[in-house]
Amino acid sequence: MTIDAATVRKVARLARIAQPEETVEQLARELSGIMDWIEQLGEVDTDGVEPMTSAVHVPMPMRDDVITEGGDPEVVLSNSPKRVGNFFVVPKVVE
Amino acid sequence: MSDLTSLTLKAALDGLAAKSFSSVEITQAHVEAVEAARALNAYVLETPEKALEMAKASDARRAAGTAGPLEGAPLGIKDLFCTEGVRSTAGSKIIGDFKPTYESTVTSNLWRDGAVMLGKLNMDEFAMGSSNETSAWGPVVNPWRTKGGNAQLTPGGSSGGSASAVAAELCLGATATDTGGSIRQPASFTGTVGIKPTYGRCSRWGIVAFASSLDQAGPMARTVEDTAILLSSMAGHDPKDSTSLPVETPDFASFVGKSVKGLRIGVPKEYRVDGMPAEIDALWEQGIAWLKDAGCEIVEVSLPHTKYALPAYYIVAPAEASSNLARYDGMRYGLRADGANLTDTYERSRAAGFGAEVKRRIMIGTYVLSAGYYDAYYLKALKVRRRIADDFDQAWEKVDALLTPTAPSAAFQLGDKSDDPVAMYLNDIFTVTVNLAGLPGMSVPAGLDASGLPLGLQLIGRALDEGTLFSLGGAIEKAANFRAKPQKWW
Numbered sequence: 001m002t003i004d005a006a007t008v009r010k011v012a013r014l015a016r017i018a019q020p021e022e023t024v025e026q027l028a029r030e031l032s033g034i035m036d037w038i039e040q041l042g043e044v045d046t047d048g049v050e051p052m053t054s055a056v057h058v059p060m061p062m063r064d065d066v067i068t069e070g071g072d073p074e075v076v077l078s079n080s081p082k083r084v085g086n087f088f089v090v091p092k093v094v095e
Numbered sequence: 096m097s098d099l100t101s102l103t104l105k106a107a108l109d110g111l112a113a114k115s116f117s118s119v120e121i122t123q124a125h126v127e128a129v130e131a132a133r134a135l136n137a138y139v140l141e142t143p144e145k146a147l148e149m150a151k152a153s154d155a156r157r158a159a160g161t162a163g164p165l166e167g168a169p170l171g172i173k174d175l176f177c178t179e180g181v182r183s184t185a186g187s188k189i190i191g192d193f194k195p196t197y198e199s200t201v202t203s204n205l206w207r208d209g210a211v212m213l214g215k216l217n218m219d220e221f222a223m224g225s226s227n228e229t230s231a232w233g234p235v236v237n238p239w240r241t242k243g244g245n246a247q248l249t250p251g252g253s254s255g256g257s258a259s260a261v262a263a264e265l266c267l268g269a270t271a272t273d274t275g276g277s278i279r280q281p282a283s284f285t286g287t288v289g290i291k292p293t294y295g296r297c298s299r300w301g302i303v304a305f306a307s308s309l310d311q312a313g314p315m316a317r318t319v320e321d322t323a324i325l326l327s328s329m330a331g332h333d334p335k336d337s338t339s340l341p342v343e344t345p346d347f348a349s350f351v352g353k354s355v356k357g358l359r360i361g362v363p364k365e366y367r368v369d370g371m372p373a374e375i376d377a378l379w380e381q382g383i384a385w386l387k388d389a390g391c392e393i394v395e396v397s398l399p400h401t402k403y404a405l406p407a408y409y410i411v412a413p414a415e416a417s418s419n420l421a422r423y424d425g426m427r428y429g430l431r432a433d434g435a436n437l438t439d440t441y442e443r444s445r446a447a448g449f450g451a452e453v454k455r456r457i458m459i460g461t462y463v464l465s466a467g468y469y470d471a472y473y474l475k476a477l478k479v480r481r482r483i484a485d486d487f488d489q490a491w492e493k494v495d496a497l498l499t500p501t502a503p504s505a506a507f508q509l510g511d512k513s514d515d516p517v518a519m520y521l522n523d524i525f526t527v528t529v530n531l532a533g534l535p536g537m538s539v540p541a542g543l544d545a546s547g548l549p550l551g552l553q554l555i556g557r558a559l560d561e562g563t564l565f566s567l568g569g570a571i572e573k574a575a576n577f578r579a580k581p582q583k584w585w
Contacts, residue, residue, distance in 0.1 A: 003462065015417060015461040016424070016438070017454055018446035030516060031458055037517050038406040038472070044479050051477030052484055054308055055294040055533025056338050057558075063334065075196045079428035090426050091437040 002035040003028050099124040100264040104168055104321035105348075107267050111157065111167045118157070118167030122150035122211050125169045129213060129265045134585040137250075137259040139174055139232045140182055140215040149211040156209065165328055166209030171266035173257050174215040175222055176202050176312075177301040181212075185303040186220040186230040186253075189423045189448025191430045199301025200333045201270060201312045208328040213266050216256030220450045221420065222277055222305045225522035227255030228513050229452040237285060237506050238263040238581035242547035245584070248506040251281030251522075257315045258285040262581055268316035268325050272302060274309045275408055276502075276526030279538035282315055283501035283551030286540040286579060288322050288568065289315040293558045294533035295340035296326075298333030306415035307338075309408075309530040319539060319568040323347035326561065342559060350565035356390030358563065361494035365401040366525055368503065374544045375500045382498055382541055382552045385574035386567065394494050398486040403479050404528040405520055410463050410476035411531070416453075417460025423448060455516065484532040491557050496567055499525050501538040501551035529555055537564045540577040549579065 003011075008028045012019035019027065073086040082089035099121045102110065110116055126143040146169060153167040177183045177195035184190045198206070206212075219229040226249040227235040235255040237248040239262065250259040254271035258281030261269050271278045273291035282289030290313045297312040304310060314325035327347045333339040362383060367376070383393055425431030425444030432443035449457065463472035490497065503524055512519045529536035535558070538551040552571060556564045 007462070008458070011458050011462045011465065013442075014465060015457050016421075016441040016445055017449065017457065018439075018442035027455075027458070030455060031462070034409065034455070034459060034516055035462075038409055041403055041406050041410075041472075041475055041479055044400065044403050044475075044482060046475060046478035046482065049478040049481050051474055052481035052531075053477060054338070055484075055531075056340065058295075058340065061334070061337055061341075078196055079193050081425060081428070081431040088427055091434070091440050093437055 003031045100128045102267070103318050104267040104316055104324055105318070107168055108165070108324070112162070118150040118153040118211060119147060121167065122146050122169045125213055125266060132263055132265050132585050135236045135238060135259050135263055136233055137217055137235050137256045137263065137265055138171065138214045139184065139217045139256065142181060142212060142214045145181070146211050146213050153209050153211060163207065163209030164324070165205060167211060168209070168267050169211040169213050170205060171213050171216045171257060171260045171269040172202055173254055173270050173272060174218055175272050175303045176270055177303070178202055178212065178215065181215065183215065183303070184231070185222070186218045186232060187448065187450070187453070188231040189430050189445070191428070193428050195301070197301060200298035200335060201302065201329045204328050204331060205270070210328070216260055216269060218256055219253035220453050221303065221416070222253040222272055222274055223416070223452050223456055224252040225276070225280060225519050226509065226512065227252040228509060229450050231450060234509050235259045236509070238585065239285060239506060239548055240582070240584065244546070247509045249284065249509050251284035251506065253277040254281045254315065258282060258287055261285065261287045261315050261317060263585065268314055268321055270312060270329065271315045272310060272312050273530065274305050274412060275530050276523035278313045278315060279526045279536055279551070279553055280502045280522055282538040284506040284549070286549030286577065287315055287317055288319050288537070288539055289313060290322050290326060290537040290561065290564065291529065291535065292326060292330060292561055293340070293535045295338050296330045296561070298331070298336040298339045300333055300335040304419040306412040307419060308415060309412060319565060319572050320348055320351045323351050323565045345562055347561060347565050350562040351569040353566040353569070354390070355386065355566050355570045358391045358496065358567065359394050359494040360386050360391045361394050361396035361490050361497040363396050363398045363401065363490070363497060363499060365398050366499045368524065371500070371503050375503065375550060378542050378550050378552065379498070379500050382571060385571055386498065388574065389570045396490045396494055396497070398490060398528065400479065400482045400486050401528060404483050404531055405524055407476040407479040407483065408527045408531060409459065409520060410472050411480060413456040413460030414464050414473050415460070417457045417464065420453070420457055452516070480531045483528055487532045487534060496563055497555040499553045499555065501525060501553040505544050505546070505548040505550055525553060534558055535561045535564055537568050539568045539571045541571060541575045542577065543579055
């Protein structure tokens with residue numbers, strides 16, 4: 001198994017997804033199955049190959065650093081799960 | 096008014112221009128067809144009032160002499176596209192009841208050209224799936240059934256709602272998106288035409304992101320010409336997407352019907368995979384024969400890294416997805432499940448909001464990007480991706496386009512592959528290479544298998560050479576003379 005239960009717990013924490021303990025073994029098996037299948041990439045000789053980070057062959061366009069939109073809190077907040085006035089209400093970040 | 100729903104987009108636009116019927120009439124006919132077809136679960140949101148309002152406005156524009164290229168045509172929109180004031184969920188519970196305050200560029204372009212929206216189409220959650228079974232709204236059912244059978248088949252995925260709606264005549268055409276095959280595989284499973292254009296042809300702005308270096312929007316419709324008409328409206332440079340290509344959009348429909356004489360068509364030997372049904376192989380041979388008859392020269396080519404495309408994709412796409420989907424934290428919009436503290440709230444919200452397949456892919460993506468694994472997996476996959484793109488570049492020295500099957504099977508039964516992620520991933524074996532290389536790919540219906548289900552052939556072209564694909568697709572469509580329609584049972 002490429003991915004054991006401890007790794008599943010660690011990665012779930014990094015991904016911020018609560019993973020009930022009773023599902024960890026099953027998920028470890030599933031993810032290992034996928035990773036074992038992916039391992040075949042090791043067969044490809046990639047020495048000296050430049051990684052391909054984009055499918056577009058044009059340089060990244062630049063624009064002026066100016067505000068193009070904004071100043072409309074109603075639009076920004078219209079889908080918020082909780083709000084007070086013009087603020088999002090979120091759980092306490094600093095104890 | 097079923098006669099109005101069975102028109103091609105082109106015929107409908109001609110009929111509207113000739114004032115044989117109004118946009119309100121053809122829209123009403125579609126609204127009724129959509130309501131009568133809820134058993135297919137193709138639409139996750141019907142917007143009949145908006146549709147009729149848009150149709151009325153369209154009729155007024157036509158009367159005023161300001162008709163656009165899609166004036167009055169009712170379309171379906173995949174739920175991955177943000178539509179202003181209209182719930183957009185990407186097939187996920189985590190987005191909840193999200194009503195965008197903006198319109199995606201692609202749909203804005205359609206409305207600019209006069210089109211009418213019938214509603215939002217079902218899809219795999221965040222476009223992650225090949226059978227539409229990962230949708231929070233339940234699977235879409237394929238209008239096609241096997242001869243004499245009544246088992247429910249998948250329309251494919253992730254654009255299953257788009258495919259099913261087009262095949263069942265619940266819209267004249269639909270928007271869709273394709274990250275690994277999500278336009279072409281459903282097109283093949285439903286006897287419809289779908290094209291994923293060159294990466295950068297259509298703006299990604301306002302489309303919920305899955306894997307940003309692979310995602311591309313494209314049309315699905317019932318004829319090659321109809322997809323060409325739609326793509327000319329959907330495409331175009333957009334400064335709001337930094338990967339949108341600053342190029343002119345051709346009149347793609349002008350390429351349909353053009354002679355394909357003298358074109359060199361590559362047949363990649365690596366696409367003859369073990370276990371592929373003989374019927375698909377035979378159909379491929381048939382396609383080769385059709386193009387030969389049309390004057391094409393057939394050339395065997397080699398794309399040696401083909402077998403590594405899917406494993407590379409299942410690193411690159413989840414890695415990008417894990418980053419893109421980090422934004423769903425329950426703070427500013429979407430589902431929030433309150434926990435003991437901030438981290439607990441994040442973890443509960445994401446556990447409650449994401450489905451199993453999306454969680455799997457976020458986990459894979461997080462794993463391959465995590466400390467100690469980045470070089471071994473992510474960087475390796477990017478290098479393999481370069482090898483795959485180089486394979487195509489070498490092929491383009493010898494040929495103008497490639498012909499392959501679209502998918503390794505016909506539509507399968509809902510539930511058949513949902514327990515085995517890797518078996519499901521193999522659906523995209525012939526389509527995913529195209530996304531990795533950023534090339535255009537089209538699926539054209541070419542025939543029925545012995546059980547009466549449609550099968551498609553895929554055409555792959557050089558970057559920005561969709562025109563050649565429309566000419567070749569038109570030639571295959573003409574030769575195949577595919578007229579079969581699903582028997583109405585819904």
